[in-house]
Amino acid sequence: MTGEEVLKTYRTRFQIEFCYRDSKQFTGLMDCQARHKSQLDFAFNASFASLNAAKVFMKDNGMDNSMAKVKSLMFNANYTKLIFDISRCRPNRTLISKIVKELIGWQPKAA
Template sequence: MLGAVQSPNFKTLESERHMSMLDWYISLVRSKAAELLSLTDILVADAFFSKYEFVNEVIEMGFRFVGRLRADSYLRYLTIPAPSAPRRCGRKKKYGEKVDFSNLDMSVFTSFIYEDPKGIKTRCYTAVVHSRALKRDIRVVVCPVENGEPLLYFSTDTAMKPDRIIGFYRTRFQIEFGIRDAKQFTGLQSQQTRDKARLDFAFNLSFTALNVCKEVIRKDYPNLSVVQFKRLMFESYLASTIISTYGKSPHLKIIQKINHRLTQLAA
């Protein structure tokens, strides 16, 4: 987690700043753009942010945008004139027909098999099309859903591989996992203050503690979950407290044996 920023309420934005919530999100990304671009130029957001104003602004900042589209999005095929087509007077047709997601034009779309981390394989379809709402060409990935509307992923980088588009978008759910772990293990909801500055400090301290835990787990305990790591730290602290309470000189081999046993218990 890079940071937690509290969003103003709608009335404050409209009355004091004369901004919509989307305008505020754009200003937030702009304020963090240099820091984010030092990490990656790929910005991922859900379907709420798949609007021309937001997408156009973040692209101008230097990002490549990956997001979701609604199933009823208006997408059009690109017009590629046939070499043998006769020349005609007047303006050339800029776009083709509207994309019908229930009947894709397979002369434009290509199919591929996407395999998720759990090994589940799905046949998906991809093509470069034009989005009327975003006013630009995008690479769209169509993933059919049994007895439901297809999932539409897209990237403003038309050269991006379709499996990477799906993979990048699905990493967005790490935010939910981070919030869940912070609530359960690092006191994200334990604050009693209502002061904005103190809440800001508490929220970011909670996420920082979680980041430290996950980094230690990644380096030293790759097979442990956060809850197992927390139990290991508590039991190690308990063991060291008991040893120090005896009033005798600690024996290194005994301590190492205890720590090894605690690791086995946590696992």
């Protein structure tokens, strides 16, 4: 094998490992308790599809490649929606969408 082929092989290997790691940690790959093949296939496909959707979201919004940040952003968005739903408040959608676009770019700074 040439050096270029070795680099390509290891790059591919690590991409696969990172995919499985992120799926296990963030999208529930290991949480399925099904025993039938079709149910397991569905759970695995759902886990990897959500991982791919999150990666596309990160790429489209210019975010770092961090599943933890995407997960916390989605949690905060759902929590905010729940607060507005419970209070029966109708926020100004134009203003909110403008603010959300600005906030997506914010990232916590390391100390």
